[in-house]
Amino acid sequence: MKLHIHMSPADALAAQPADEDVYIVIDLIRATTALTTIFDQGAKRVFAADTVEQAREAAQLKPGRLLCGERHARALPGFDYGNSPAQFSHSDLSNQELILTTTNGTRAFYACPEHSVRLAGCFYNAQAVTAYALAYARRQDSNISIVCAAENGNFALDDTVCAGYLAQEIQRQQPDIIPHESVTAARGLYQLYPPPGLAAYCHSAQQVIDSGLGADIDFCMRQNASGSIARVVGKEPETGLLILEPALKLQAEI
Template identity: 85%
Template sequence: MKLHIHMSPADTLAAQPGVEDVYIVIDLIRATTAITTMFDQGAKRVFAADTVEQARKAAQLKPGRLLCGERNAQALPDFDYGNSPAQFAQSDLSNQELILTTTNGTRAFYACPEQSIRLAGCFYNARAVTACALRYARKQHSNISIVCAAENGFFALDDAVCAGYLAQEIQHQQPDINCHESVTAARGLYQLYPPSILPSHCHSAQQVIAAGIGDDIDFCMRQNASDSIAQIVGKEHETGLLILERIANDPG
């Protein structure tokens, strides 16, 4: 079993990844943290849209779904919610279906092979999502790839640091896993920029703080507070949106 970290979706595509691999997608600030929180609050499904236009059109086709998203940390006009995990944590989303589009995070899921296992990872669910990825990888004798959403196509420190922490969790649970040197680099970044100081050094955190939603940053830095694991389970035919559902901690 091998472990690899891709620092951007473009890196993932360039590597021509295998459909049999297990992928953990990270957009620490804030998409994958928000998705995890949605399921904590009882959401039935989350539909990931690649673009704002796709999200709006899907909402018209499927009335009753909550429309959520942002661009460059700003909530979108006429949307029900932005992309705030702190706000979702205060909301009752029981049995709700939500459509989500974000600047970077939702797009990263589309970079992974369509038939592969794709999980949403972050600090908030790190231990749960890595244990789940390992169970899948052991079951199908495959490798694990961690995919950083990056920021507008460029390296994002927050995602890389989180990837280092998730890799550390995987190595603790599977000490004999064969790690690419990208894992060494990401783990080194986690040691240099732990959550206590990370927000001061990454643009995405500063952008969110400037938008007046600094509570989200504290929320995104929490580690292992959730057991929710969101997985892509398919694509909706009518809308083309990727479907995320909460799965059991033990996928069998």
């Protein structure tokens, strides 16, 4: 079994990713932390949209779903929610279906192979998501790739540091896994910039703070506080959006 970290979705695509591999997508600040929190709060399903237009059209086709998202850390006009894990953590989302579009995170799921196992990872659910990824990879004798959402296609320190922590967790649980040198690099960055101090060096964190959502940064730096894992389970034919459901409901598959 091999472990690889892709520093951006473009890196993942260039590597010609394999359908049978397990992918952990990270957009630490804030999409994958928000997805984890949404399922903590009882949501039934999230539909990930690549663009704002896709999200608005899907909301018209499927009234009743909560419309959520942001661009450049700012909430979108007419949307029910932004992309704030702190706000979601105080919301009752029991049995709700949400449509979510974000600047970087939701797009990263589309960079992974269409029929692969795709999971949302972050500091907040690190132990849970790595254990699930390993169990699935063992079951199908495949490799694990961690895909950083990056920031507008560019290297993002926060995602890479989080990837280093998740890789550390995977290696702790599976000591004989074969790491790519990208793992060594990301783990080194985690040692240099551990949370919560990491946030002081990240442009994405400053953007969120400037938008008046500083509580989100503290939330995104929390480690191993959730057992929720968002997993892509398919694509909705009517809207073309990716469907994410809580992976724990699928534990019987493993």
